[in-house]
Amino acid sequence: xxxxxxxxxxxxxxLAAIFACQAVLAGADLxxxxxxxxxxxxxxxxxxxxLSPPAKGKWSARLNGRDVTSSFRGVDGTxxxxxxxxxxxxxxxxLEVKVGEGTGSKLEIQTHPLQGPVFSGxxxxxxxxxxxxxxxxxxxxxxxxxxxxxxxxxxxxxxxxEDWAKTYDKAVQMFGHLIPRxxxxxxxxxxxxxxxxxxxxxxxxxxxxVPYIVRREIGxxxxxxxxxxxxxxxxxPLPTPWSRxxxxxxxxxxxxxxxxxxxxxxxxxxxxxxxxxxxxxILARGYAVATSTFNVFGNxxxxxxxxxxxxxxKEHFIKTFGEPMHxxxxxxxxxxxxxxxxxxxxxxxxxxxxxxLSFPDATTWLQSPNECFLLSRAVGQSTQSWTEAQKTAxxxxxxxxxxxxxxxxxxxxxxxxxxxxxxMKDTYDPVARPKGARCDVYDNAINIYGRDSDTGVALRPLxxxxxxxxxxxxxxxxxxxxxxxxxxxxxxxxxxxxxxVSARTRANPEGVRRAYQAGLVLNGGLGLRDTPVIDxxxxxxxxxxxxxxxxxxxxxxxxxxxxxxxxxxxxxxDYRASTIDLTLRQTFDANPDTSLPxxxxxxxxxxxxxxxxxxAADRSPGTKAEKVARNKPEDLADGCWTAAGExxxxxxxxxxxxxxxxxxxxxxxxxxxxxxxxTDDILKCELKPIDAADYTHPLTDTQMARLRxxxxxxxxxxKRPGVGQQSxxxxxxxx
Numbered sequence: 001x002x003x004x005x006x007x008x009x010x011x012x013x014x015l016a017a018i019f020a021c022q023a024v025l026a027g028a029d030l031x032x033x034x035x036x037x038x039x040x041x042x043x044x045x046x047x048x049x050x051l052s053p054p055a056k057g058k059w060s061a062r063l064n065g066r067d068v069t070s071s072f073r074g075v076d077g078t079x080x081x082x083x084x085x086x087x088x089x090x091x092x093x094x095l096e097v098k099v100g101e102g103t104g105s106k107l108e109i110q111t112h113p114l115q116g117p118v119f120s121g122x123x124x125x126x127x128x129x130x131x132x133x134x135x136x137x138x139x140x141x142x143x144x145x146x147x148x149x150x151x152x153x154x155x156x157x158x159x160x161x162e163d164w165a166k167t168y169d170k171a172v173q174m175f176g177h178l179i180p181r182x183x184x185x186x187x188x189x190x191x192x193x194x195x196x197x198x199x200x201x202x203x204x205x206x207x208x209x210v211p212y213i214v215r216r217e218i219g220x221x222x223x224x225x226x227x228x229x230x231x232x233x234x235x236x237p238l239p240t241p242w243s244r245x246x247x248x249x250x251x252x253x254x255x256x257x258x259x260x261x262x263x264x265x266x267x268x269x270x271x272x273x274x275x276x277x278x279x280x281x282i283l284a285r286g287y288a289v290a291t292s293t294f295n296v297f298g299n300x301x302x303x304x305x306x307x308x309x310x311x312x313x314k315e316h317f318i319k320t321f322g323e324p325m326h327x328x329x330x331x332x333x334x335x336x337x338x339x340x341x342x343x344x345x346x347x348x349x350x351x352x353x354x355x356x357l358s359f360p361d362a363t364t365w366l367q368s369p370n371e372c373f374l375l376s377r378a379v380g381q382s383t384q385s386w387t388e389a390q391k392t393a394x395x396x397x398x399x400x401x402x403x404x405x406x407x408x409x410x411x412x413x414x415x416x417x418x419x420x421x422x423x424m425k426d427t428y429d430p431v432a433r434p435k436g437a438r439c440d441v442y443d444n445a446i447n448i449y450g451r452d453s454d455t456g457v458a459l460r461p462l463x464x465x466x467x468x469x470x471x472x473x474x475x476x477x478x479x480x481x482x483x484x485x486x487x488x489x490x491x492x493x494x495x496x497x498x499x500x501v502s503a504r505t506r507a508n509p510e511g512v513r514r515a516y517q518a519g520l521v522l523n524g525g526l527g528l529r530d531t532p533v534i535d536x537x538x539x540x541x542x543x544x545x546x547x548x549x550x551x552x553x554x555x556x557x558x559x560x561x562x563x564x565x566x567x568x569x570x571x572x573x574d575y576r577a578s579t580i581d582l583t584l585r586q587t588f589d590a591n592p593d594t595s596l597p598x599x600x601x602x603x604x605x606x607x608x609x610x611x612x613x614x615x616a617a618d619r620s621p622g623t624k625a626e627k628v629a630r631n632k633p634e635d636l637a638d639g640c641w642t643a644a645g646e647x648x649x650x651x652x653x654x655x656x657x658x659x660x661x662x663x664x665x666x667x668x669x670x671x672x673x674x675x676x677x678x679t680d681d682i683l684k685c686e687l688k689p690i691d692a693a694d695y696t697h698p699l700t701d702t703q704m705a706r707l708r709x710x711x712x713x714x715x716x717x718x719k720r721p722g723v724g725q726q727s728x729x730x731x732x733x734x735x
Contacts, residue, residue, distance in 0.1 A: 030054050032061075032097050032107055035082070035323050037315040038348075038732070040110040041118050043221070046086045047109055048241055048319045049095065053081055057100045064093055076243045084241065084319060085109075115143040116222040120308045121447030121735035126426050126437060127223065130267040134225040134293070135218060144267050148219035152190035152234055155200040155212040184280045192234045202231075204286050210248045214283055222294060226313045227270055229279070230288035230321075241322040250286030252609060253317065253324035254279070255310060255350065257291070257331025257338045260298020261362050261412075263439035266421045268299025281602040288324070290317055297334030301362055302445045303341035303520070304735060310342060310349045326612040328605060332356035333547060336535075337365070340528065340555060345519040347527025347731055352608045357537045357547040360522040360555045363461065363515055364680055366412045366441060369546070370462065370494065371670035372403040375469065377500060378490040384483045393473035394487065396673030401544035403670070413462065414498030415440040430497055440498060442511070447735040448518045449511050457496055459511030463684040464493055465504050466716040471675045475696040485703045488710050507684045512724040518735075519728040521681050522555065525562030526731050530624040532611045532632070533569040534604050539640075539664045549573060550666045553654070557678040562727075567629035571654065573640040573664045574600065607636055640664055675718050682722035687714030 036048035051072055053059060060069045063085055071083035085095070088111050098104035112118045129144035131137060136146035190196065190213055200212040215232040218225060231248035232238060239247040256279065258270075270293055279289045293299050294309035314327065329339040329350040336358030343353050359365040375394060379386050388400055395403035415438035418427045428436035442449055442458040449458040469491055474484040493505030515521055522528075535552045552571045559566040614631040622630070639649035640660035653660040672680060690708055692699065694715075699707070 030059060030097060030099055030105075032095065032105075034107075034109060036318040037311055039107065041311055042088065042109055042111045043116070043118055043312045043315055044114040045088045045090075045111065046084055046319060047088060047111075048323075049083050049085055050075075051081045051083070051097070052079065054099050059097060059099045061098075062096045064089060068095075073242055075241070076245060082241050114221060114312075115145065116308065116312070118222075118308050118311065119732070119734040120302070120305045123223065124264050124444075126265060126422070128266040128421050128423075130269055130293075130421060131220065131225065133269050134267075136220070136225065143220075144223050145220045148217065151216045151218070152192060152232075153187050153214050153216065154190045154196065155186055155202075156188050156196070157198045157200050187280075190234070195234070202284055204248065205250060208248075212284070221292065221316055222309050222312045224267060224292045224294040224309055225270060226290065226292045226309075226316070228288065228290045228313070228317060229283055231283060231286060239321045241318065241320075244322060248286055249288055249321070251322075251325045252287050253314075253327045254282050254287045254289045254605060255291065255314070255327055255329050256289055256295070257306070257329060257335030258296030258298060259331065259333030259335050259357075260296065261301040261334045261337075261366075261441065262298040263418055263441070263444050264300035264302065264305075265426075265437050265439065266299070266419055268293035268296055270296065282605055285602060285606070287605070288317070288321070290314070295331075295335075295338065297338055297362070300444065301334065301441055302448075303338055303345070303361075304445075304448060304518075304733075306338045307342045307346040307349060311346070314349065326351040326609070326616070328608050328612070329353035330356070330601070330605065333359070334362070337362055340522050341519065343531040343533075344522060344524060344526045344528035345728065345731055345733065347530065350531065352532040352534075352612050354534045354536060354604050354608055358535055358555065359547075359551045360558060360680075361520060362441065363520045364522075364554075364683070365551070367462075367671055367683075368669045370412055371464065371469070374464075374491050374493070374500065375487075375670060376404055378469075378487055378492070381490055382483070382486055384480070384486060386483065390473070390479050390483065393476075393478040394470035394670070394673055396472075396668030396670050397548060398541040398665075398667045399544055402541075402546060402548065405544050405546065412441050412498075413494045415443055415457075416498070445520070448520060449514055452508065455496060459508040459514065460496070461507045461511040461515045461683045462494065462505050463507030463512070464491070465506055466685050466687045466711060466714060467504075467671065467674050468711075468715050469670060469674050472673050477697060481697060481699045481703055485699070485706050485710075489706065507723075509684075509724060512683050512722075513726070515683060516724060516726045517729045518733060521683065522558060523562055523728055524555065524559040526728060528559065529563045529565075529568065530628060531568060532608060532615070532628050534572065534608055534636070535569060536572045536574065536600065536604060538574040541664070541667060548667060548669075549664060550668055550672075553666055554678065554680045558681060561679055563625070565625070565629070567632070568625065570632070570636055571638050572604075573660060575641050575643045575645075607633060611636070675716065677718055682716075682718065682725065684723040685716035685718060686720045686723055687711075688717035689714050 031052040033050045034047050035050045062068065068083060068085055071085060072081035075082050090111055093109040093111065095107040095109060096104050117123055129139035131139045131144055131146040136149060139146055201209050202212040203209050210231060211233045213233050214229055217228045237246060239249050244251060282289055290313055292309040292313050295306050327350055331339060336355030339350060339353040339355045341361055343350050379391055391400040397403055415428045418437060418439035422437060426437055427433060428438045438457060442460045446458040452459055468488060470479055470484050470487050473479045492500055492502045495501050537547065537549060537552060539549060541548050556566045556569055559569060610633055611631060615627050618627045618631055637649050637651055638653045639647055640653065640663060641647050648659040652658050655661060669680065676682060690711060692704065
């Protein structure tokens, strides 16, 4: 059973904390706000501050005793005055604003190093730079800083796809640094010293026609490589915090997240999330697109670090180009995890999210590949004969192939599974290098989980004590009693070094508690409840695709458990290919211009933008969650598309008997197939005595005795919350 909705008292505390941290100083008809970041999370030595001057009376501003009144300038189309306050001291700064001869008010601004950390905790060591691999040349220092590079590329009126391959090496020589090799077909590098004559033009949503030229800025923030792009013609004014006049930027920001879930200890490389080909349709509509290597979960599977990177990259963007009207998250797989976790735990960074092929979080999802590994091993060692259908039943998936391909035992629990960038001499080995970098998912986030004082490793929440694998299959008569008993006898677990062992895995209770308190297990009742969500995926459950559609509905179940509503979440499922349409799937994969992301992304981003615009314009009474629900576009509802492109839509599309439910059925996971709840959020279950009444098929006395030997302390009682299961401590936690 999932944790119930957050208590009124806790919710009041959380909301109070959110409002208290909005970087606002108000009084005497005056409001001052740090707009580039939260007031206590400023990075570097400057901050963008916005002031609403009083209708009457003279006002003045002093920063650390220095008069900065003249730094505030008017903003086009508003009554605001904005200043980029520079030369901030490391740590605490005081901004004092007075109206007339009044006593004035003070705002404390807390700064942090541009290389971090801000709130993610002590930085990981060792740490390896990859500036050269990202086109920035060799790193300048141990924090992997490098010279910021600005590049331009454009859509040509006559370029053929092969032109780029022929001119790439010459372009590298011309500019002296790496440039995007992944330009879409028909694009070329723009030489600002010798402007080309074949620049295409594009019509923006406001009707203006502008040159189709993209500005790309790459640099280092928080030890990670950031990437910012938007339409801009060299020689014309860039947008600023004071004016976007004549800018091709539409004032909206898409923040891209990359997939995977990998160990850190390195800077990482930008993946498809920064790929010009995948984001070209969004850039063409005037959006800015930003990302960072720490926003690629395959580089570092740590949502707190990812949130910190978003905060710092957005801060740089706002200081340089101005505050976006709203920021939309986009990304698939691990990039979907990041969006959900950041929206819930660090509200305000993302105004709306579009998780693609999503999972709720890494912590609970990782149970599945690890359990698939153990199931594959147990079935392989079995004395019983297992059919494909029986193996599928105990896996919970649509097909056993999903479980056999999705078997873990790698990075998830094995500390020796480091990226090849990390020299072997720096990696962990229990004998040769016991102090080396441990590259499992838990040690990767040791700031959050905490360190075991005896072993020095992370307090791991992984547990399968009491889990009756195949329970649902046995009760439904899909496997025999002997298969059920032997499966649980042989399942085993993992030791601290990721080795499969005969004993089941026991979680550290403190690690479990911290996983819940820190929001590593998506709760849904914090910032997510107020965040518009379009959860989109293509259906691959029957293709051994580990991105099973059940995960979207797991998130919905958690929203319902935490808030009583999922009105802020829309689930859309697209036709991808079925087991008899592999040729079509290969065609999609081989031709990204016709792939589903390329075809659907602009439509979904524009829909989310309309949703956010309507929320912002809603001045009627109501909570943020109520405004999110009532401003959902009329043409947006749960739905799916058939292979022929026909749309099935409606609030009951995924209900029992609904068209989408029939067309794209959801299955489960090994833990759900063991009787776990739809919320799939129990790390360590509470136990109860074995009871023969829980089984719908008979077991012999000998089989019951064997089960009691497997489960001497009892079996999982999924009618109760898990051990240590609780709501997170709050939002914007620091480590």
